[in-house]
Amino acid sequence: MTDVTITALPAPPLHVFEIWSEAGAVAKRFATATGFDLPIMGRSGGSDTLRLIRYEPTVWLVEGDASALTDVLGKDGALTAIGGGIVRVRLSGKGWRALLMEGGVFDAESASFASGCSAATIIDHVAVRLHVVSEDTCDAYVPLSYSTALMEFWHTAAETLTA
């Protein structure tokens, strides 16, 4: 059995943070308001209180308290709640990389996919977003409707995989 534990995390507020104009000015306002820079593509920034994960050129996933971000965006973007439809699943243990290769199409075994990295990919036909929390932990953001099935899939796979 692969060394990995699969756990559904409590649901924090999740939002889509999208910029459509004046990206530089928004970035400055963001850094001033939060104390950290908007993360670059494929990376995350912030802390457990407020974390932004960038999956698209103009879109970030916001996890945590987003109350200050509406003002940061002003007329240059929008903040949209999406947390009701997403389940955060934590994959802990050294085997998470091998587990994500099961039914996957993304190179989770690459050493360059390290702590702070993110990816949007497909696992066994389900669209998921990944965020590497640490060398031994990766969070997957799974659509609510698929979460039960995908967690079952992972549990079954973990039992039969040899990393």
Add this chain to the structure above:
Amino acid sequence: MINFTFDGKAYQAQAGDTLAAALLRNGIGLVGRSFKYHRPRGIMTAGVEEPNALVTVGEGGRTEPNTRATDVFVYEGLVARSQNRWPSLSLDFGAILGLAAPIFSAGFYYKTFFGSAKRWMFYEYFIRKAAGLGDAPSEADPDHYSQRAAFCDVLVVGAGPAGLQAALEAAEAGKRVILVEQDSILGPSLIRDPQKLDAAWIEAIAARIRAAGGRILTRTTASGYWEHDLVTLTQRISEPGQVPADSVAQRLWHVRAGQVILATGSIERPMAFAHNDRPGVMLSQAVRTYVQRFGVTPGKRVVIATNNDDAYKTAHALQDAGAEIVAIIDARPAPAGADNGFPVHNDAVPLSTKGARHCLKSVSAQVGGVTKSWDADLLAVSGGFTPVVHLHMQAGGTLDWNEAAQAFVPAKSRQNVTTIGGAANPDPVFTVTPASNPKKSFIDFQNDVTLADVDLAWAEGYRSVEHLKRYTTLGMATDQGKLSNMAALGRLAEKQGVAIPEAGLTTFRPPYTPVTMGLFAGSGAKDGGAHIRRLALYDVHAAKNPIWQPLGYWFRPRAYPANGETMQQSSRREARTVRTSVGMTDVSTLAKFEISGPDAAAFLETVCATTVNKLAVGRGRYTFMLREDGFVFDDGTVWRLDENRYLLTSSTGGADRMATLLSYVRQYLCPQLRVSAVNVQEHYAGIAVAGPQAKAALTALIGEEPPRHMSTVPATIAGVPVIVLAASYSGERAFEIYVEASHATPVWAACETEVSAHGGCLFGMDAMDFLRIEKGHLVVGTEVDGRLTPQDLGLDKMLNKAGGFIGASGLSRTAFSEPGRRQLVGLEAIEGTIAEGAMLITREGETPQGHVTAAGIRVMEGGSIALGQLEGGFERHGEELIATSPTRGQKARIRVVQPHFYDSAGERYRD
């Protein structure tokens, strides 16, 4: 020792034996019967190219027919059965077909089974009885199949000496390496021919590859080479028919490689001569494999027929094992090398064999124009070597002709693939022209194709090798021509009077060897290939034990039967409750998008074919969307929640397609717009409350007057913020309540309590369908099937006259205004019940003029009604037609009417 059975009789094998090796070890020569003539067949090879020794292994759902005995390793309890014989392998009545071989020549089916459809129905019974070898299992496969991705810098296919060395060099150069070998051991050719490199060398190399981080997979076949250097690997975790240790029987790897190195070696060719298919005739290298690797000597008195040097290694191996080499028939005119002590006959080709069902008895050959014969129980044949170029060709590679080897070898490829070792440099051979009776000289053993069949196809005008293949069935079935292709090409070239390369070559397609169907389905094999999507309120529904209905990947309640009701009774009760008091249902699966920004209206007016920008805050409207060619492809509602914020809903089934369209418009068509379009389909759970008492129920739930029809307000239910939309799909005053999915349960419970207090009930998809058909509302996928325009559906008055929406230009096509287009109509039964999908005809035997898209009932009064598409339908109201469904055995006399059977003025929506 390992215990196994063959045709019910118990035998023992040694660890590491293939079934073929174990059968030979136990002295079993007859293993199967050929497909067409039921000729007795034995074991010819020691690899995946085996055409003869096809058996069924396993029991129940694990039964695997047509398994090559050379490609299954014996495990404790293995059950194997021979195929295509009755009543037994030894006494097979089907062998009588062999006597009729002259009439079962190439193209027999095409020449015999023709005529009317009725005659074909007669033929079909017998053809189906005769078709195939083994029987597919009737029980479900109990095992699991896994699919896994892998990435590497270098993928090496084949763990012979060249493959092992290439993998080692790459791994020790710091590259991510995967090495795959279809056999259960590394370096099987080195075990067969132990020279300087032996098992210890293999072990050491493998250890170094692993130490450098390389991954080695045995029992793994590179089954397909696709674009962008994607290679699929089929890994057998358990043997065919074996109970897997951890429930996974096989794994399909999707390997994306930076570079692919093919070290796939060569396959030895047989020779064409009379009765070359008899048990006891084997390929030379296969004989050597059984002797050197498995310790089994397949014969005691051996004749070897060859056109190359390699077969002499077999002679030495057999001699060392105690067998007698009674003759070496060498096609080459002069001895090759020094005297080796064997009775070699040069300028010699095999002519025929004699034997019984189970064994070989003698071999005859033409030696320098003289016929000679030897008593023998084994004939080892080597007709040269065919490089395994399948993957190279699948990668888009071309082939060169190697004259010395009389073989095609890999040339260029548009992908990053290199072939090394024996597959790139096959041994030279001497060309042999078959000299014996072509009618008994088999070239495709699996399909009983002889040289005479190729000759006949040629005589009947089949010139292309592709046509020849299909006419004779040569190169088909599990071996895919691995042994037969070159022999057939040689014969075809001979007929054409050209060199083999000019005769052409058939195409090699994946898979290289047969792949179990379950492996393609992967983990989803038990669920139709995909995971089931669960509603946010799944547990709430499940507690009520509804009848579930699949809707795409979703499962939704179809009806909530109570007190022993049938589904039909329940659905009708639920629909009537909506018409008379109030009902509620889960509409969470609808597509939902939040569109924000100062240009949100402009964005929506690009996507939607109706106006949007005139909507006041708090108002909504029905809308629909077109493809670029002007056909309707989805519909829904759009709501202005705030000055710069809209909610767009559309169909469940089209949700993913709509998300793709919005992304396309946002990123490509209108990147300049200041807008954000976010998919909130799963963020919001949706609850619809409908019926004359809906307003009262909503008033109680939100503590204020609910919004008027096509208006929206934010509200709170059970302490949870919700959005209330006043929209109706049922034809009654109705509301949709959207709530963040993670907080939906208390809202549903509050709604259910209030609905119940007003005499209402839950309703499922069937009741919803009855209600919407009666009201004349569309469903995407039935009425909206991608072939109708807004005009055809009666939606043209809603089109945005300013244009500018996707599909606007397509609408101006003249074909859209031509008479006779299919148009949406209502249908009511005069006599009988209208069946869904029924064809609309004026008289029996006439061409259908339309079809029934959805059939239902008048909810309160009863009576069969339907919606349908009918040619020129708008002009045919009042006309009587027949709705006939031969597949359902239903027919009804119907009248064409308006597609609104209920409250066409829409008065019930309004307060």
